[in-house]
Amino acid sequence: MLLADDDTAITEQLGPLLERSGFDVRTAHDGTAALAAATGAPAPDLVVLDVLMPHMDGREVLRRIRADGAWIPVILLTQVGESTERAMALEEGADDYLNKPFDPYELIARMRALLRRSRTGLPPLASSRVLRAGALRVDRTARRAWLADRELVLTPKAGALLDYLVTHPDELLSRERLMEVLWGWESASTTRAVDNRVAELRRALGDDPAAPAWIETVTGEGYRFVPRVEAER
Amino acid sequence: MTGQDGTPPDEFPGGTPPGTAPAEGAGRPLALHELPPPVPRPRTAPASPSPAGKPPVARRARISRRAVPYAVALGVWGAAVAVTGVFASDYRVYLRFAPVLAVAVLGPLVAAGFGVRLLFTRRVVEARAQVAAEAAAEHHRFLRRLDHELKNPLTAIRLGLANVSASGRLDAQGDGTVRSVEEQVARLTRITGDLRKLADVESRPLERLPVDVGVLLEDAGETARELPGGAERDVSVSVPRVPWPLPTVAGDPDLLELALENLVGNALKYSGPGSRIELRAFEEDGYVVVEVADTGHGIRADELPYVWGELVRGSDARGTPGSGLGLALVHAVVDRHGGRCEIRSRPESGTVVRLRLPSA
Structure with a gap:
């Protein structure tokens, strides 16, 4: 999976925690690196994306991942609590989102739920109208x-x-x-x-x-x- | 929100929450009748006051402004006629007609002066409103920046603690320490969550549904009995049904419920077992007035004007857990509904918070 956040304090802690929970983690620290990692090969099974990142913000990265075609599950770490921001996040095709500061085990639970769904081969629900x-x-x-x-x-x-x-x-x-x-x-x-x-x-x-x-x-x-x-x- | 990252933090404007009296009133407890009107929302154009709330000063200024050019023209014409008529003849006639001349000349000048003064006052009122709106907007931006800056460090700390716990290399004391630190992180997380809540309430679009305040009060009473300490307090709810029920309030039922929950929570927290808590509502002059009263330990008079501010905790409240954002939230919710909050308290006797909400 791909973890994209510009804050190294977070990636340095979250990476090992996720690996201990059985995930194979790649990290990116800005938008362009995240997009390259998400659309390049091998494609990640899931992406955890922070919204505020340098070079390209998380929502733009998400838009481009979706435009690229293959539906990779994405969890957005939204930076603000305003309801319109959340509504936009979902409309642009995020499968789920989580506000910081979050409980790491909550994040892991949501990741597992998304992977369970995507492994069944059924079309993702978030993309359906x-x-x-x-x-x-x-x-x-x-x-x-x-x-x-x-x-x-x-x-x-x-x-x-x-x-x-x-x-x-x-x-x-x-x-x-x-x-x-x-x-x-x-x-x-x-x-x-x-x-x-x-x-x-x-x-x-x-x-x-x-x-x-x-x-x-x-x-x-x-x-x-x-x-x-x-x-x- | 745009402009958030990279924006250098500006100075927090003096710690005055939007809607409270400006600095010149500091130190004196607010009496019930002298609360300031709600501050205009940052999004509304401060230059044009809403038609419904136009103060009488502005209306009189309007009338005088239009009348002034006519009055001046008439006065000048009258004066010219009088003067030529009079000077054409004997100077003694001029003396006899002096009062008439005085009125004809001075009258319009006085009217013009009056009009100018009213115009000036109106401009001052508008300028004040604009300053207040900008302060409210800046305050809102500050809350967002604070939330933004606190989130990442808190997340990193939480993750670090989870890693340390999961490493299994800690002894019992180490575990205890981690748990204690986790509690503090949880406390900080609640505060940032409350700040975010506050910023959100100030800016989100408000739902306008007909809200039955009576039902809200009954629910809040239920909540009070269920919360910790509720069983040891005497909670009563009084909502009028005779001769007719309360009018509804046009607003967001969840926000109003949140406000009531906060007030009820405070009443429970800051009172001892055996205390009485009363939730009341009544109609007054087109408003639905809600009161939450308790026989708790009250708030000191010198602290009372500041209770609506963020993170303000009473000096007597230090032992009780709380973020200090409850009343700020209540104030923001009521403000968004076009209402007012008032608080009265007597140390060791109790407190009553009154919310005045415009009825639909």
């Missing part, structure tokens, strides 16, 4: 969702939550991670805001929390989106 899960159809670019023929009416946050859930199916998503995804921060006291949005989604999907077909609560840990998700061509 329309996703299907049973009777649910989500148009990600239009930000609309339908259950059978009925369109779901959701608040913007619930919509963003649904988008994240369908692109990360069958993954244990902690409340803190969902807080970070939806608001860009973790709540100091409770993550009730996430619970409220999940409740709203469950109501809209007609899900029974006691016997969930859509969103499962993993007690003490978080939530999991249960159904299989496919990209619609």
